[in-house]
Amino acid sequence: MTYATTPQHKIGSGFGARSTTDDVLRDIDLTGKLALVTGGYAGLGLETTRALTRAGARVVVPARRREAAEKAVGGIDGVEVDELDLADLDSVGEFADRFLATGRDIDVVIDNAGIMACPETRVGPAGWEAQFATNHLGHFALVNRLWAAIARGGARVVSVSSRGHHLSDIRWGDIHFTHDPYDKWAAYGQAKTANVLFAVHLDALGRESGVRAFALHPGEILTELLRHIPREEQIANGWIDENGKPREQFKTPEQGAATQVWAATSPQLDGAGGVYCEDCDIAEPALSGADSRAGVRAYATDPAQAARLWAVSAELTGVNAF
Numbered sequence: 001m002t003y004a005t006t007p008q009h010k011i012g013s014g015f016g017a018r019s020t021t022d023d024v025l026r027d028i029d030l031t032g033k034l035a036l037v038t039g040g041y042a043g044l045g046l047e048t049t050r051a052l053t054r055a056g057a058r059v060v061v062p063a064r065r066r067e068a069a070e071k072a073v074g075g076i077d078g079v080e081v082d083e084l085d086l087a088d089l090d091s092v093g094e095f096a097d098r099f100l101a102t103g104r105d106i107d108v109v110i111d112n113a114g115i116m117a118c119p120e121t122r123v124g125p126a127g128w129e130a131q132f133a134t135n136h137l138g139h140f141a142l143v144n145r146l147w148a149a150i151a152r153g154g155a156r157v158v159s160v161s162s163r164g165h166h167l168s169d170i171r172w173g174d175i176h177f178t179h180d181p182y183d184k185w186a187a188y189g190q191a192k193t194a195n196v197l198f199a200v201h202l203d204a205l206g207r208e209s210g211v212r213a214f215a216l217h218p219g220e221i222l223t224e225l226l227r228h229i230p231r232e233e234q235i236a237n238g239w240i241d242e243n244g245k246p247r248e249q250f251k252t253p254e255q256g257a258a259t260q261v262w263a264a265t266s267p268q269l270d271g272a273g274g275v276y277c278e279d280c281d282i283a284e285p286a287l288s289g290a291d292s293r294a295g296v297r298a299y300a301t302d303p304a305q306a307a308r309l310w311a312v313s314a315e316l317t318g319v320n321a322f
Contacts, residue, residue, distance in 0.1 A: 005274065006272040006273055006274055006275050006282070007275075007282075008275050008276065008282065008283070008284070008285050008296065008301060009282060009284060009285075010281050010282055010283070010284060011268060011281060011282055012281070013262070013266070013268055013280055013281040013282075015258070015262065015279070015280030015281065016279050016280060016281075017219060017251065017255070017279040017280075018251070018255055019255065019258045019262075019279075019280045020252075020254040020255055020258050021047060021048070021050075021051035021254050021257050021258050021261045022051070022054075022254070023258065023280075024258050024261055024262040024265070024266060024280055025051055025054070025055045025261060025265065028055055028265050028266075028267075029055065029056055030052060030055040030056040030057035030107075030265065031056035031057075032056070033056070033057045033058070033107040033108065034057065034058050034059075034060065034104055034105065034106055034107050034108070034153070035052050035057045035058070035059045035060070035106075035107060035108035035109070035110065035264070036059075036060045036062065036099075036106055036108070036109050036110070036146075037049050037052070037059055037060070037061055037110045037112055038061075038062055038084070038086065038110070038111055038112050038113035038139065038142070039063070039112045039113025039114065040059060040061035040062075040063075040069075040073070040079075040110075040112060041061050041063055041065075041068065041069035041072040041073050041081070042068075042072060043221070043253065044112060044160075044218055044221065044253060044256050044257045044260070045061075045110075045112040045113065045257075046072055046073070046253075047253040047254055047256070047257040048110060048112060048257045048260060048261055049061060049073060049076065049079060050076060051254075051257060051261050052108070052261065052264075052265075053076055053077060053078040053079060055265070056078075057078065057107075057108070058078045058079075058080070059078060059079050059080075060079075060080050060081075060082065060099070061073060061079055061080070061081045061082075062081075062082050062083070062084030062095050062142075063081055063082070063083065063084060064083075064084065064085045064086070064113075066081060066082075066083050069081045082095055082098065082099070083095065084142075085138075086113060086133075086134045086135075086138025086139065086142070087123040087124065087130060087133050087134045087138060088123070088124070089124065089137075089138075089141055089317060089318075089319075092138055092141045092142050092145060093141070093145060095142075096142065096145030096146050097145075099146060099149065100145075100146065100148060100149060104149060105149050105152040105153035105155075106146060106149045106150045106152075106153045106155050107153045107154075107155050107156075108155055108156055108158070108264045108265070109143060109146070109150060109155055109156070109157045109158065110158045110160065110260055110264055111139040111142075111143070111157070111158065111159045111160055111195070112158075112160045112260065113134070113135075113139075114131075114134065114135040114160065114191075115130065115131055115134050115135065116131070116164070116188050117131075117184040117185055117187075117188050118130060118131065118184065119184065120177070120182040120184070126176075126316075127176070128176050128316075129175070129176040129177050129182075129187055131184075131187045131188055131190075131191040132175060132176065132187065132190060132191045132194065134191075135191035135192070135194070135195060136191050136194035136195060136198060136313070137313060137316060137317055139159065139195075139198070140198060140313045140314075140317060140319070141317045141319045143157060143202065143321075144314075144317075144319045144320060144321040145319060145321075147321035148321075150206075150211055151206070151209040151210075151211055154209070154210030154211060155211055156211075156212050156213070156214065156263070156264050156265075156269075156273075157199070157202055157206075157211065157212070157213040157214075158199075158213070158214050158215075158216065158260050158263045158264045159195045159196065159198050159199040159202075159213065159214070159215040159216075160195065160215075160216060160218060160260055161192045161193075161195035161196045161199075161215045161216060161217060161276065161300075162188075162192040162195075162217050162218070163217045163278075163293040163294075164185075164188050164189050164192040165189060165192040165193040165195070165196055165296070165297060165300050166189065166286070166293040166297055167185050167186060167188065167189025167190075167192075168185075168186045168187075168188075168189030168190040168193060169190070169193055169297075169299045169300075170190055170193055170194060170197070170299075170305065170309060171186070171190055172308075175190070175312075193297070193299065193300045194309060194313075195215055196215040196276050196296065196300040196301060197300060197301075197302075197305055197306040197309045197310075198213075198215070198306070198309070198310070198313075199213040199214055199215035199274065199276075200213075200215075200274050200300075200301055200302075200303060200306035201303070201306035201307055201309070201310045202310075203273040203274030204274060204303065204306070204307075205310075205322050207273060207274075212269070212272065212273030212274075213273055213274060214263040214264075214269070214273060214274075214275060214276075214277055215275075215276045215277070215300075216259045216260055216263055216276060216277040216278060217259070217276070217277070217278040217283070218251075218256045218257065218259050218260060219250075219251040219255065219256045219259070219278070219279065220249055220250050220251060220256075221250055221251045221252070221253060221255075221256035258280050259277055259278060259279060259280050262277070262280045263277050274301075275301070276296035276300065276301060278294075278295075283295050283296050284296075285298065285301075286298070
């Protein structure tokens with residue numbers, strides 16, 4: 001079967017920036033479906049878990065802080081928690097082995113967990129830069145390790161990126177800031193670009209198995225993701241005022257989680273994939289040279305770049321389902 005490339009243009013979904021998870025899931029029944037949501041116990045991940053279970057899905061929440069996760073989702077029916085540290089490939093493999101041993105298929109994967117603009121941190125035996133390792137390489141290894149269950153389920157895989165991808169292309173000559181001075185925002189931007197490129201190439205590889213992949217920008221929301229950003233920097237960036245009140249452009253968690261839930265479940269995207277979404281629709285390409293961070297940069301959706309990153313990631317992690 002031949003699959004056409006999905007155009008990177010709006011489809012007129014009828015939803016928008018203020019749409020909520022309940023809006024996009026209205027009339028959608030996920031009974032009998034199994035979703036895996038990394039970081040599904042805090043911030044947008046917790047709202048995603050709540051929304052999917054309300055629609056009938058069972059949700060697996062792999063978590064680095066298992067006790068915190070169990071406490072956060074304790075009152076939600078249909079959720080199970082397991083241990084997973086995305087920055088530790090042994091932990092990723094152990095979680096995948098435990099899940100695969102259950103023999104279950106996966107219908108939805110939402111790669112939601114991540115860190116943002118943290119101080120320079122090195123992880124793993126090779127001393128990888130933590131944002132690239134956690135946000136991208138950990139999810140890359142996880143999806144490849146779980147590929148048998150994902151393929152059987154004909155799953156949608158949703159990679160939570162950000163407008164932060166506008167900050168940096170992949171730093172091919174120095175991905176882990178081995179030579180150049182560490183820049184927390186360049187590192188974040190690179191990791192978010194990697195999230196988009198991952199979805200582009202996974203979609204190309206997986207579509208014949210019925211697996212489609214999407215990336216997205218959830219919007220601006222005040223969550224734990226900002227924990228490494230000093231208050232003074234948040235004020236300077238215009239995110240909060242001097243009293244700590246969020247600016248009007250910020251979304252609620254229910255609005256912020258809506259785009260990833262829409263990408264994971266909407267029949268409007270049946271037969272589509274490999275595109276970047278925002279505000280519960282496929283995004284437009286970013287204007288070349290524009291200062292605005294609306295839309296998606298060409299370097300983040302380039303198929304050749306995506307294939308190159310896949311090869312680099314497979315070499316670094318030692319994992320490749322294809």
